[in-house]
Amino acid sequence: MIYKTIHVEASRSYDIIIGRDILPQIAGSIRPLTGDCRLCILTDSTVDALYGDKLVDLLTDAGFAADKFVIPAGEASKCADNLLDFLNFLAECKYTRSDALIAFGGGVVGDLCGLSAALYLRGVKYIQIPTTLLAAVDSSVGGKTAIDIPAGKNLVGAFYQPVLVYCDTALMDTLSPEIYRDGCAEVIKYGVILDKQLYEILQRQPFEREYVVSRCVEIKRDVVQQDEFDNGLRGLLNFGHTFGHAVEKLSDFAVSHGAAVAKGMLLAARMAPLCGLCNVADELVELLHQYGFDLSVDYSADEIYEAILSDKKRRGGDITVVLPRAIGNCTLVTLPVERLYELLKQILTEDYEYKA
Numbered sequence: 001m002i003y004k005t006i007h008v009e010a011s012r013s014y015d016i017i018i019g020r021d022i023l024p025q026i027a028g029s030i031r032p033l034t035g036d037c038r039l040c041i042l043t044d045s046t047v048d049a050l051y052g053d054k055l056v057d058l059l060t061d062a063g064f065a066a067d068k069f070v071i072p073a074g075e076a077s078k079c080a081d082n083l084l085d086f087l088n089f090l091a092e093c094k095y096t097r098s099d100a101l102i103a104f105g106g107g108v109v110g111d112l113c114g115l116s117a118a119l120y121l122r123g124v125k126y127i128q129i130p131t132t133l134l135a136a137v138d139s140s141v142g143g144k145t146a147i148d149i150p151a152g153k154n155l156v157g158a159f160y161q162p163v164l165v166y167c168d169t170a171l172m173d174t175l176s177p178e179i180y181r182d183g184c185a186e187v188i189k190y191g192v193i194l195d196k197q198l199y200e201i202l203q204r205q206p207f208e209r210e211y212v213v214s215r216c217v218e219i220k221r222d223v224v225q226q227d228e229f230d231n232g233l234r235g236l237l238n239f240g241h242t243f244g245h246a247v248e249k250l251s252d253f254a255v256s257h258g259a260a261v262a263k264g265m266l267l268a269a270r271m272a273p274l275c276g277l278c279n280v281a282d283e284l285v286e287l288l289h290q291y292g293f294d295l296s297v298d299y300s301a302d303e304i305y306e307a308i309l310s311d312k313k314r315r316g317g318d319i320t321v322v323l324p325r326a327i328g329n330c331t332l333v334t335l336p337v338e339r340l341y342e343l344l345k346q347i348l349t350e351d352y353e354y355k356a
């Protein structure tokens, strides 16, 4: 049953349909947007094994011609080789501008498919069917698409909005606890940055998935509508990410994205009172522990600082970080990088509570 339809007004307007067990009705939502066209599903090996045939059958039974292109599961698939292979596949199958692509999977598939849609024939329609919690609340919404290149993650991409996001929360039942928890880090992030009520709901597990996904999507929608091309406010969504990306990178991606964001959120919360803001760190620790996050940080202030600077691809100047003023209220703080280094040294002393 459809739980909620959320409308996004951006450079392209579209609906995000959220509900449980709604996949069987998907064709009815696609047809008004595309007419009778060919649909090419991009998915990964795990999602394909679980749900690939089901989606193809649903679409073909409804009269669509559907093809499938499967990439290996995992971040390594978000690469230039797969982008080109997929584009070649579309060209060889003679997909036209009136056909559409479907991203069926987590953020890896969503980002790769979105960029392919932006590039193929200078732009074709695409639909997001997120199958991870992270993709549902974050990557499928807002139109950021990208691949990783050897020089860094997400360095090649485009802003390109889908025509529809169709989120069946039942698909997440098969996620491993670790991957589900990764998504919970992003959900907690939304609570801290903009919604105290959501944060309080998250304190009572298990949460109602449809409500939580809808609320996070509304928050992201509201931010994206005000700053689609990431020139200011959208930076709020990076709470925990500046430090998290540094940890992820230093661990050579052994620490997953969500686990790194959890550590990053705590580092930001510990930094806030040193910048004259409120101290919500202890409260945040309690919630993150409740979700089973390991909050230890194995790296020194020097290592984290260097990783942040290399991530930003520059030296010197200012850097903007997201710091909490209170639960449900974060702010963007721009600091000289030297000040950031000082703050990191103050936090990550030998007796940092979560030093591994």
Ligand SMILES: NC(=O)c1ccc[n+]([C@@H]2O[C@H](COP(=O)([O-])OP(=O)(O)OC[C@H]3O[C@@H](n4cnc5c(N)ncnc54)[C@H](O)[C@@H]3O)[C@@H](O)[C@H]2O)c1
Pocket: 044, 045, 046, 047, 050, 073, 074, 075, 078, 105, 106, 107, 108, 109, 111, 131, 132, 134, 135, 138, 139, 140, 141, 142, 143, 144, 145, 146, 154, 171, 172, 173, 174, 175, 176, 179, 182, 257
């Ligand atoms: N575009 C954006 O705005 C944005 C925002 C946040 C993250 N991202 C990107 O998203 C990616 C991370 O996304 P992710 O965490 O979804 O990773 P992912 O796509 O790699 O999925 C994680 C794992 O879950 C498996 N999986 C997916 N759905 C499943 C299901 N229903 N049941 C069982 N297993 C399933 C996948 O096969 C994969 O192994 C990163 O590349 C990140 O850069 C993009």
